[in-house]
Amino acid sequence: MRSIAILGSTGSIGVSTLDVVRQHPDKFNVTGLAAGRDITLLAEQIREFRPEAVSVRDEESIAKLHALLGEYKPAILSGSEGASAIASADGPDMVVSAIVGAAGLLPTVSAIKAGKHIALANKETLVVAGQLVSDLVKKHKVQLLPVDSEHSAIFQSLEGHRTEDVERIILTASGGPFRNTSAEELKNVGLEQALKHPQWSMGAKITIDSATMMNKGLEVIEAHWLFNMPAEKIGVVVHPQSIIHSMVEYIDGCVIAQLGAPDMRAPIAYALSYPERCISGIQKLDLIKIGTLTFEEPDMVRFPALRLAFDALKAGRTYPAVLNAANEIAVAAFLDKKIAFVDIAATVEKTMQAHDAFTPVELDEYLMADRWARDTATKFIS
Missing domain, CATH: 1.10.1740.10 (RNA polymerase sigma factor, region 2, helix turn helix motif)
Incomplete structure (x- = not known):
């Protein structure tokens, strides 16, 4: 079974990724989710997939998420540091990088340095720092697999x-x-x-x-x-x-x-x-x-x-x-x-x-x- 963390879980790529996971409970396990503003959707994802930890956009969202959760409450982090922590945690062996824009660069780099394989939907990671990321992928011997359809x-x-x-x-x-x-x-x-x-x-x-x-x-x-x-x-x-x-x-x-x-x-x-x-x-x-x-x-x-x-x-x-x-x-x-x-x-x-x-x-x-x-x-x- 492959354990995955999803950066940008409430965006279009994140939602589609979880739909694929939903179809294959014997193949994939979700250990971490990082989301933006859509706390309501994140709460639904937590209830269904029961990740060990999640990250939200800011500290204000932590209280809002707590209020929406039921019995199961994972560790809740926030900000860029929280997303990077989700990406580099011990649990996942693959990270789906789907945060939109240059904001996805830092957590993706953290995941690579932690030895995680990357399913890359965040094209800006390579646009902004292509040479650096390519060198890190070689150094840490991880796979960089494209998710963009092209x-x-x-x-x-x-x-x-x-x-x-x-x-x-x-x-x-x-x-x-x-x-x-x-x-x-x-x-x-x-x-x-x-x-x-x-x-x-x-x-x-x-x-x-x-x-x-x-x-x-x-x-x-x-x-x-x-x-x-x-x-x-x-x-x-x-x-x-x-x-x-x-x-x-x-x-x-x-x-x-x-x-x-x-x-x-x-x-x-x-x-x-x-x-x-x-x-x-x-x-x-x-x-x-x-x-x-x-x-x-x-x-x-x-x-x-x-x-x-x-x-x-x-x-x-x-x-x-x-x-x-x-x-x-x-x-x-x-x-x-x-x-x-x-x-x-x-x-x-x-x-x-x-x-x-x-x-x-x-x-x-x-x-x-x-x-x-x-x-x-x-x-x-x-």
């Missing part, structure tokens, strides 16, 4: 093949809600429009990232570190049906793709049970019913966030950390209706242009670049 697809398509035979990896993108929206119309799109993703059900931040295509840009940087591929060997195609989750093209011209319904439980189940497979609960793929699969070039003029991510990857140093931090600030401002949709990428670009990049070594240096970018982006917005 990276899981690439991982599966690479299985049994030599890296030197790869021509390029191809990430697919749905195109989001504004795939056919003109540049002029994008200036006036509202929050409700941006939150209506055509294929996936995700949290607000990731949904907005999909709408700007920054999510795909962050995935490009993540793919670089996961698969040791340079920027010029990473391609992106828009695939509105979200059935082909990504592809690998080989030097002989053959392309291997992974297909499936757009449901995160499939890549989660693969990561949890690797190298075996287990039932995920997703709907079986009916290609006859789907009928047509289409592909388009991404438009980096209308969606400059994708271009900025490629620029950050090629420039290296602290640029990816700055890209991510500025984007988190800009998306939060858009969600608060303080800036327009097109201002998200514009804020990121201005922050990157103002940055004096350096080559980070220690974790504190990555975090310093992150803080600088947040402060700078906030100033541009205000």
